[in-house]
Amino acid sequence: MFLIKLFNILKGYVIITVTGLFTERFINLCTRRSISIWNTKKINKNQLSACVDVDDFKRLRPVAKKSYCKVHITRKAGLPFFLYRYKKRKVLLASAFISFVLLLVLTRFVWVINITGNEIISTDQMMEGLSKAGVKTGVFAKSIDKSYVRNILMTDIPELSWVGINVKGTTVEIDVKERTKLPPAFPKDSPCSIVAKNSGVIVRSDITEGDELIKPGDVVSKGQILVSGVLEGELSGIRYVHSDGVIIARTWHQKTVQLPMYKEIRTPTGREKSKNKLKIHNFDINFYIKDSISYENYDKITEEKKFSLGDNFVLPVSIQYNKYVEQTVTTVEMSKEEVLSKTIAQMDEELKGIEVVSKKHVFENGKLTVTYECLENIIEKVGF
Amino acid sequence: MRKKEKPVKTIGEKLTTLFDMPQDVVLDSPKITVISDNSLTIENYTGILEYSDLQIRIKTKEKIVSVVGTRLSICVITDSYILIEGIIELVRWE
Numbered sequence: 521m522f523l524i525k526l527f528n529i530l531k532g533y534v535i536i537t538v539t540g541l542f543t544e545r546f547i548n549l550c551t552r553r554s555i556s557i558w559n560t561k562k563i564n565k566n567q568l569s570a571c572v573d574v575d576d577f578k579r580l581r582p583v584a585k586k587s588y589c590k591v592h593i594t595r596k597a598g599l600p601f602f603l604y605r606y607k608k609r610k611v612l613l614a615s616a617f618i619s620f621v622l623l624l625v626l627t628r629f630v631w632v633i634n635i636t637g638n639e640i641i642s643t644d645q646m647m648e649g650l651s652k653a654g655v656k657t658g659v660f661a662k663s664i665d666k667s668y669v670r671n672i673l674m675t676d677i678p679e680l681s682w683v684g685i686n687v688k689g690t691t692v693e694i695d696v697k698e699r700t701k702l703p704p705a706f707p708k709d710s711p712c713s714i715v716a717k718n719s720g721v722i723v724r725s726d727i728t729e730g731d732e733l734i735k736p737g738d739v740v741s742k743g744q745i746l747v748s749g750v751l752e753g754e755l756s757g758i759r760y761v762h763s764d765g766v767i768i769a770r771t772w773h774q775k776t777v778q779l780p781m782y783k784e785i786r787t788p789t790g791r792e793k794s795k796n797k798l799k800i801h802n803f804d805i806n807f808y809i810k811d812s813i814s815y816e817n818y819d820k821i822t823e824e825k826k827f828s829l830g831d832n833f834v835l836p837v838s839i840q841y842n843k844y845v846e847q848t849v850t851t852v853e854m855s856k857e858e859v860l861s862k863t864i865a866q867m868d869e870e871l872k873g874i875e876v877v878s879k880k881h882v883f884e885n886g887k888l889t890v891t892y893e894c895l896e897n898i899i900e901k902v903g904f
Numbered sequence: 905m906r907k908k909e910k911p912v913k914t915i916g917e918k919l920t921t922l923f924d925m926p927q928d929v930v931l932d933s934p935k936i937t938v939i940s941d942n943s944l945t946i947e948n949y950t951g952i953l954e955y956s957d958l959q960i961r962i963k964t965k966e967k968i969v970s971v972v973g974t975r976l977s978i979c980v981i982t983d984s985y986i987l988i989e990g991i992i993e994l995v996r997w998e
Contacts, residue, residue: 543955544951544952544953544954544955547952547955547978547981548951548952550981551981551982551983552983554982554983556982557981558979558980558981559977559979560955560977560978560979560981561957561977562955562956562957562977565956568955
């Protein structure tokens with residue numbers, strides 16, 4: 521039924537009023553002559569309203585004559601009549617057509633690139649690699665060769681381990697998995713010695729290859745050879761091996777901070793300016809005249825609203841709201857606790873992944889010294 | 905008392921019952937389908953006799969079907985099929 525209705529609307533139909541004593545006969549004759557009429561409704565005893573096809577309307581005349589009825593058109597409905605009404609307004613028609621074509625054309629291009637999953641690699645770096653591979657805003661979406669882009673990215677950015685590329689409408693979604701960064705591995709088959717990465721006291725050692733020169737309890741300094749890759753045998757003479765193993769040492773990491781420390785506190789003064797602009801791809805339309813900001817210190821808050829059709833078809837038109845909030849900056853001396861927690865946070869960041877045994881801190885002569893006692897693997901392979 | 909009428913079957917009817925054939929297809933007998941109380945279709949009709957929003961009488965090959973109700977209207981009508989919508993109270997053979 522729905523399809524028939526749609527078809528009727530596309531084809532166009534007229535709603536007629538039939539006036540006469542024999543409206544039943546009128547309907548009978550219509551069906552006999554296969555004139556399709558529908559939605560008949562008796563208005564009163566002598567009047568009937570019905571819908572008739574546009575093409576069949578001319579054929580109603582002999583029927584009306586035969587059944588002594590009069591036929592009037594009450595309304596014309598459907599697409600052809602609707603279009604006829606706007607026939608004279610050519611500019612409207614043309615602009616509707618142009619906007620439709622523009623919409624079709626614009627949704628074929630890439631306007632947004634989303635990169636997710638990158639921590640080490642900066643988004644700028646990814647964008648650079650992508651634009652080298654031919655993925656940038658304004659590029660035809662179908663022209664993106666995923667495997668080619670993937671190859672280029674993987675060879676360009678060595679930190680990548682996996683790249684997923686999804687083209688969804690006008691957005692390109694790039695999902696990235698990064699390699700966990702490993703220290704440059706020493707080639708397995710070339711001979712080497714092991715030196716200390718840090719100074720400390722050897723706790724235990726587990727050497728799988730090479731001549732061990734230290735024993736637990738030894739104090740070693742940074743750069744000292746711990747395991748030699750040169751083996752001297754009485755029978756075999758001098759052999760060079762690839763030393764390997766684990767040496768755990770107790771090490772101390774220290775950080776000294778000069779007191780007092782200062783920090784900046786920013787408080788908004790309540791004065792603010794907003795400068796908004798309309799962005800059409802790379803073209804900006806500013807809604808303001810003066811570009812400079814008279815404030816000495818300010819925070820800039822930028823918010824961008826993109827126009828889109830649904831979730832996927834993001835159009836290259838956006839409004840950018842820029843808000844400049846004036847700030848007063850005052851320098852305040854940090855309390856000891858604040859300095860301590862800040863320094864500890866820094867140390868924790870630096871010594872990520874190393875087992876910390878104890879933390880100590882001393883305030884002395886206007887200085888703060890934080891000492892971490894750690895247990896760490898101090899192996900560093902060095903070739904000859 | 906009225907004498908009981910004996911049902912008379914034509915040869916066609918006898919044949920269709922014998923061979924289990926659908927009557928409405930073979931003999932063009934009218935077929936009425938009523939859905940709830942709001943729509944009614946009649947297949948194999950011959951013409952409309954009376955049309956108002958309270959009663960519609962339709963001629964079929966054998967008898968006249970009278971549909972009584974309120975706000976009745978013929979929504980679809982082709983040369984062998986009628987769809988009546990409205991609130992149907994009664995369907996009667998005359």
